[in-house]
Amino acid sequence: MRLAETVLERIGARAEAEVRVAGGSSALTRFANSFIHQNVGEEGDVVSLRMAADGRVASGTTSNVDPDRLGVFVEETLERCRVQPVDPHWPGLTGEDPGGPAVDHYDPATAAAEPADRAGRVAAFGAAGPDMEAAGYCSTSGVEIAFANSAGVSHEGRYTAATLDGIHRTGTSAGSGHAASNRLDDIDAAAVGALAAERATGSVGAYDVKPGDYQVVLSPECVATIGIFLAYYGFNGKFHNEGMSFAEVGADQFDPAINLVDDATDARAVGIGFDTEGTRRSPVTLVETGATKGLFHDRRTAAQAGAASTGHAAPGSEVYGPVPSALFFAPGDRSAEDLIEEVDRGIYVATFNYCRVLDPKTMAVTGLTRNGTFMIENGRITGAVTGMRFTQSFLAALGPGNVLGIGNDARWADSEFGPLIVNAPSMWLGSWHFTGGTEA
């Protein structure tokens, strides 16, 4: 906090200003062909500054916290303000902190994890598939963030994060496993490795199936990717203001079984309780029993929409809009196996890969399946199928009548945008449009 205050003191009354100082360490141990091939760590502070001088706005970031350099950094940023046109949409600084629940998703043991701790998880993952080749990573981080602005608002926050993600490969197949938490000790590396090994073994002998519409049971990883795409492109206040979003607040756009909230205050979440503008992150109900209920806002999008910021500003959100912090799909009451038992003919998908939006309003997305795609017949998995390409509206996928069941297995799942953003269960969907195989 002292560093943030020092920067504010240097600016004085010359501009409105907000300062964010992030520091800490992170490390990632990567393995492939069953050995550790890349193993990295880093430490350092980063100072981010946004200033508005008479409505003229500029920002800067530096990792050089030498006092003299910081002084130059402040003057350079102020000079960039002065040559800008006035920003007619400048919403001003966060002026008052209404208070809220304490958010402290921090585990000292995770922050202090040693290279040997991560290597041990890698070894346990690999041991679960002794005759296969393992690949993936184990990461840990501990971050502390201080925020202060010239309107008198200040916050301090910290968080930890840990992830183990990997695959096992036979000569002809692969299967994936994933676990993530704000505590390294929550991760059972042997169990993650065992799931990956089971999926890899089950994928041997995969065959092609004809493209077309199939019922699907999607793993939490696939549902997480659907969730992050809907959140980023649809519930984004900027895109909504611009008419680019599918979201219609109050409309029944989803199946009644769908409930989706963003809640950084949840004890399971990763991250801090305030955003880059110093606004506390409010829980946001995005979908309630199928009805679209809310959007993410930062101060700029909120002012344009006549709403209040929900505390979802992030680096770059001036351009890309506010982003989710901790998405939670409400789980169902049946296991993934129970969902599979109800499928007469369909496909189980462990992981999506390389998903890209064709149009943000329709949420038409193309992507592929990977590391575990299985045929379901008469309520059980009867064999593996080769990876498939799909072109499917993610909005329609969760649309009214298409969600036939939700699993009770919600957890932090990997997504196209990375881990620890979406807590998702398995889902059984009535129709999914596959457009081709991966090799024909």
Add this chain to the structure above:
Amino acid sequence: MFDYAQAAVEGALAAGAAYADARVVIATTESIDVQNRVVESVDRTETAGVGVRALIGSSWGFYATADLTDTAARGAGAMAARIADASATVPGPKMVLADVPVVTDEYVTPHEEDPLAVPLAEKVDLLVEVTGTMEAVEGIAIARGNLTCWVTDKWFVSSQGHRIKQRLVESGGGYDATAVGESETQRRSYPQSFGQFETGGYETVRRWDYAGNAARIAEEAAALLGAPAVEEGEKQLILEGSQLGLQIHESVGHAIELDRILGWEAAFAGTSHLELERLHHHRYGSEVMNITADATLPGALGTFGYDDEGTPAQRIDIVTEGRWVGVLSGRDSASIAELTPGGMVRGDGHNRLPMVRMTNVGLLPGAGTLEEIIADTADGILMSTNRSWSIDDRRLNFQFGCEIAWEVKNGRKGKMVRNPTYTGITPQFWATMDRLAGDTELVHWGTPNCGKGQPMQVAHTGHSAAPARFAKVRVGVKA
């Protein structure tokens, strides 16, 4: 700054490393974003620090600190060695780094105008002007423009004696117009999606006629909303250069990365459909397909003096007359594959481990012009400017969407169609390339957002391409 890099190397060696190298990197990025004549963001980011690699046995460790002091640099070296020790608890096969020349040198990107010295007001005015021109076109809801430049100073030291100073200067930008309809949106971009970026100064921006193309781009976006959708079927496909550049990036550039071929990216980016034993034998495409990886191309975005292992930039053949003949490699991957290191290992800033990255992977030009290709096409479709891209983890099955397309019938460019997509399988697709335009239409397209690695790294790569035609391609895939 060499002293900090040297201290980091000495710290690693003192802690037991057999080999170490270190980079001090000071990187400045300036980015300006304007939407509908309003400045959304004017940002300058400076990162500084030292990153050090330590090799113990065949196991690597890497550590980075933003604290540029002798003590912190030595500590980072020692930590890198400790991490390498931990790596050795799950060891790989024996590996000896491939030899490269030990060099003391300095390199500066050739450039005319320091992009950071060009007045901000001039850059902002340009973007306000072009977004204003686009916004004024009826039907355009969103007009966006961006200019970005990177100035990166690196000091590289290795325990074998390298001392290399480089200053890399990269500049570029672009703009797009979006028309928002009832149920879908249509976008057009210039010079290409995400903008056009090159090595060089602000002169690279001036070379593209920003003001002169804004109205056309916006009119095309507005017209697309009312255009018919592309029909599904198999057709002759003509790709303009920037889309072909991305096609090369995704279906050739990543597939030829030796780390992927060796399985080092299996869990994340993926592997490759290429098998090393098929090098020099595998048919990648038709005989008009000649691809090089050339880190020495003046102005191309993947150009530098030395890679981040101290290996000189070089040009190698990748595909010759359709046959696969080369890979992208570094000192460790080349050693394992018993090849010569290609000098293609780069890291994203001081705090990222250098890894195999594309340089400038591009098509050598053919003959003729786009106009001549169109005149020679009976029933085809011309697609331009990428809108979406997706490809599987072996770089085989791809589907691309473009912003705009035109029917080509009996040698004439016909009506505009919207939502064009095409899909294919890499070797089958490249085998159908039957026309490739000549060097008058060759552009070194830049890709500034190539993601790879964990933690994620972003690399800047170049892809030379002129328009080309493919004989029979599935187009118009729908949701």
